[in-house]
Amino acid sequence: MAIIKHAARQTLGQLIGANNPVVTVPDDSQRQYAWSKKEVDTYWEDIQKFRIARETGKESASEYFIGPIVTITDEHVKSRSLLDGQQRLTTSTILIAVIRDILWRMGSPEARATANNMQRDYIARKAGRREPMEYFLVLSLFDRDFFRDFVQDWSETSGSARGAEESKRPSHKLIREAYLNFESKISNALSVFPDEDSRLDWLDSLYECLIKGLVFVEIQTPTSSDANEVFETINSRGKDLSTVDLVRNFLMEKSREEASKQRVNDTWRVLLDNFEKREEIERFLRHFWVARHGDVKSHSLYATIRGELSAEFSRIPQTYSPKVFAAELESASLRYVDLIHCSTGIEDFDRALLDIKALSADALHPLLLAASERNDYTQLQELIEACLSYYVRWTVIGERESTALEENIFGVAKEFSGGAGCSSIMRRVCGWIPDNDTFKSAFEEASLSKGSQARHILEKIEAHMRSKAGVDELVVAGPGKVRVDNIYPQQPEADLRLDEHDAWVHRLGNLTLLSGRKNPSIVNQAYPEKSQSYAESAFLVSTSTGIERLWDSGSGRWSTRGIRARQFEMAKMAVEVWPEASHWS
Structure with a gap:
């Protein structure tokens, strides 16, 4: 059983900052930054709801509990290793940094002084000109350098961080995306205010919510094994x-x-x-x-x-x-x-x-x-x-x-x-x-509503047809250039709708390939209005598989018999495109 030395209520300002022991994510545990836009958006929405409620002055809305964190804390509480809570503390630090940077860009002495104070109090500071930078949140080796370059190593002279090269590590991209997400949200919120005083008041309210209103329960443990046990217990009950x-x-x-x-x-x-x-x-x-x-x-x-x-x-x-x-x-x-x-x-x-x-x-x-x-x-x-x-x-x-x-x-x-x-x-x-007879029978009745799979099946049949015809291979472009077309439309004119519409619209015999984007003016039209696009197609699967059979010119209606006939012919090709076991004997 894990030993819990102490559990205490802590605001964000009591966890990170100049007057608190540095919070360090140890290299031998914990993960890298992982919050995507979904989690960052949820965090922001919660903060905004709390900020609005807090402005009512009600005691019940004075704090917002954001969850537990787990630390390995030494006997005299001079250092803290963070085992759980990295995502919330890192995201909160990023948000403070965005507020800092927006304040600096306002340009007024008051705004820039406030930005400098935020940096020194809750992100990083130097005790003296020749002293090394002290970081109040130290991430693990996977994210530490990037986080310092992008967020923490900030100049009070230029009002900007040192900057970091683009990284292909997912966590670095997420840190950058979280920053840009907050920057966009705050800029949009400030755009409705007519003057700088109003903007300063709004930013001050947001800042106060973070530093004094966000509340955690810090679970202090004496050893890494105790912390890991608490850590896994907490996370086994969530995501x-x-x-x-x-x-x-x-x-x-x-x-x-x-x-x-x-x-x-x-x-x-x-x-x-x-x-x-x-x-x-x-x-x-x-x-x-x-x-x-x-x-x-x-x-x-x-x-x-x-x-x-x-x-x-x-x-x-x-x-x-x-x-x-x-x-x-x-x-x-x-x-x-x-x-x-x-x-x-x-x-x-x-x-x-x-x-x-x-x-x-x-x-x-x-x-x-x-x-x-x-x-x-x-x-x-x-x-x-x-x-x-x-x-x-x-x-x-x-x-x-x-x-x-x-x-x-x-x-x-x-x-x-x-x-x-x-x-x-x-x-x-x-x-x-499955043998040829089984496969051919299944193909003759198959429907594919998943566009990527339908496109692939049609592309392979196209390649097979070109190989058989001895014509040059057609390089099929990306999804934006080539699309799967439902010959009998997904939304046909009411008087041309088949009785069993859902059973026929995604049948393979009703699907083909066309280049370019859909033309809304004809995509749901009757066959005569669409026929030219098939005749002029670069794809043999559109020009040489008897698409015209899907339209009964005598009755002026769509033909399920034509869909069956075309799919029957495609099934004959399919058994060669995806061979049975004897092919490798």
Whole structure:
């Protein structure tokens, strides 16, 4: 059980500032900055509601409780290590910095003096000209330098921070976005005031709300193990901490020497520098574990990792350590980045990875991650093609239970990690691919309402048609240049609406590709008004698949028989685009 030394009410001004012990986010725990626009907007809205309520003078509206924080506090409370609360304290500091900068830009002596005081009292100051800067909130190694350059190292002469280079770390982008978000909100709020006095009053009210009105409960613990236990307990009941953060904290806790802790931190630097979004890191960690141990759901991932690794790390003699696990994690992450960014450098393999991305077939990544550990990408070309056929035939067109596919793929990924060969895994995958008759029958009836998947299916059929016709390959442009068109419209004229509209509008036989943006004046018109756009299209799937059959010129109505006939012809091509198992025999 965790020991709690003390729990006390603290305002923001009592937690950070010149008269308080410095709050430090330790390098061996806690995560980087993670609040997105959603959390920052919620924080701002809460502050504004509180500010308005506080101005009524009611005692019940004098404070706003923003939650607990957990610190490791020394016996004399001269230093505090922050284990929980980093997001709220960092965001509050960013908001104070924005108020500071806007005040400085007002230009009046009063505004600039107030800006200088905010900097010295609650962000950072120098005790003397030759003394180093003292920062009242010190972030961990992942964000510390950027936060200082962008927010804290501020000049009272120029009224600006030192500035920081753009960083590809997600946390750095989020810090910058939070600053710009607050800057925009405050500028908009101030625009309604006619003079500087009114603007100063509003900013002063906001500042007072932050410093004196925001209230935390600081839970002080004597050791890192106590703090971590409280930390995990709090975050297990909310969304504040991610699985990735919990895993890192766990590895740091289990590391017995500095070299091991350094290895863990080095790995986390690689993860933060190479993935563009935190969600990608979360997905990678699950796929890494799945590739080695089989399926585990996201909600139970941390508990599973902690339980299994605790047992491994506790063996005597210790043959597997946090240091080794971190090294394996880093190595796998570099391959995973290649997979999700389609950047292996092998043209055919990268093209297949692009197909996975277009289909949102993330379930295939654990198998490819496991396979790539001991095989070159060129050796995996047939495997990735077979996996794509399996995915399209089973899930996209067959609409069969996706969990069955995941169980199969995750199972063979574990076998790959256990030493199985590529040929045996290939045989297993091919054994799951639905045969031609099953696939063709499913294709003839298939509807695709998900635009990205529909577009991909049509693009692959287009490429197949061009190859068969011996014409030049058409480079399909980005989503903004090429669109999926519902030939029978999604919003047809009332007298031309089919009785079973929903059953036909997204049928593959009713879909085609067109270039450019929708033309609102014709997109929902009858076929005669739309026919020219199909005749002039650069796509064979629009010019050479009998689109005219979808219109019955005799009755002047849309024809479901035409949709069926066109889709029947497309199904014949589909069995060649996504082949059955015999293709790889």
